[in-house]
Amino acid sequence: MSALLPLDFRKILVCQLRQIGDVLLATPSVELLRRRYPDAEIHFFTEKKCAPMLANNPHLARVWQVDKKELTSLRREIAFYRRVASEGYDLVVDFQQLPRIRWVVGFSHAKVRLSYTAPWYTRWLYTHTAPMLPGYAAMCKASVLAPLGIEWNGERPRLYLSKLERAWAGHFFQQHGLTDEHLVVTLDPTHRRETRRWPAKHWARLVDIASEARPELRFVVLVGPGEEDVARDLAGRVRRPENLVVPNRILSLRELAAVIDAAALHAGNCSAPSHMAVAVDTPSLIVRGSTSDAWRFPSPEHVSIKAGLECQPCNENVCPKGTNECLTGLTPERVAPELLALLPHLPPET
Structure with missing residues (x-):
């Protein structure tokens, strides 16, 4: 044309x-x-x-x-x-x-x-x-x-929350025992595609490792309709259940965004909440299986971590090898340092 x-x-x-x-x-x-x-x-x-x-x-x-x-x-x-x-x-x-x-x-x-x-x-x-x-x-x-005559120059996605929505997030934190003494990480362990879903046992182990290093951490689990079993499974796997907050109902999309906005960090699979984090200026750590870094906003506070296999990214919904090795082989021990590095530093002791 x-x-x-x-x-x-x-x-x-x-x-x-x-x-x-x-x-x-x-x-x-x-x-x-x-x-x-x-x-x-x-x-x-x-x-x-x-x-x-x-x-x-x-x-x-x-x-x-x-x-x-x-x-x-x-x-x-x-x-x-x-x-x-x-x-x-x-x-x-x-x-x-x-x-x-x-x-x-x-x-x-x-x-x-x-x-x-x-x-x-x-x-x-x-x-x-x-x-x-x-x-x-x-x-x-x-x-x-x-x-x-229009060119992209680093503009990020934007999601505009109201004062009322931000106030609701503060009330949500209070309801679930989250105070100023806690450092909140939102956690998205779900995805409908197996090649984009890090195993629940890996997420649970990551919570344990990170919480041991930073006892003030609390992880808020984000799930959608029909994904409640994932949250229950995760809660049953962590060593200390008090480190995990599972909402007592499914949150709306706007509520999800407000909770992510109020958190110090978002961690999850390659799905919509990862883009919400970018859109509300919350740092993020995303585990990648079959998808590429094309879904990562190019800035240091938004990190992708992957196994680095030759077959990545395949962009397939079902693993061609039948192993999902790009996800199962990516250990929590490897992911934990990346997550901890994105968290705010502790204030110096006086």
Whole structure:
């Protein structure tokens, strides 16, 4: 496609349906669009489950939420997509090229419909495309904006918490016996893919090693719906259960983010909470199995640790070798020093 001439846009739609972490990774592009077009009204098109990541975002005027429970027929779906497209957008940015987004792009009369390089059978939907550059995932998304004269310059994902949400996190800490004397680490031991899930016994051993080195540490376990057994399993494995805090209910996405925001460090697998940590400026340590460092924000306070096998990263959901050695072979003893190094130093004794 030919280079895009500098244009002023009155109304912009950014499209990223899923997943939760990927929606967060699109927020730097929203910020960049706001800087480039300060007077434009920017909307976002996403799935309902991901919309909480965009709440309170000052750069967005509206978030369109795809609710699959309401769109029970093709007729209802098409009517909804027409409604979104009829908003009169001048610019539509498609970061995902999923069928639901293509409906909106197709119905749109936007003078610029921008995406990454599209396959031949959908290329006609877009007026402009750009190759998605390799590297950090948020940078890759932002590279699609190159025809607009926009470049990523280290902007990180952003999640905007309210004062009330931060106050709730403080109350949560109090409810679970966490005081100023404790150093809190949020712990995400879950993932639906086995090639991205460090074994629970390794997480438990890591808690034991770190707590022995820093007795003031307390680990808050983060799990989603259907993952309660993981938290119970972990609690049953640690040597001293008082070092582990398991919430008495499943936290919402915004509550998860508020707890991560209030913590000194986040540790976990390669999943949405790792991006939340970046988005609220909490340092993080992420164990990587099949995924690459493209999911790590490039700064010293966000650390990836991996076994370093020749087959990494394979980006597979099932281990081709059938061993998951990249995770099972990465010992807690190797991970613990990295975690401890990210924690605030103890004040000198007086």
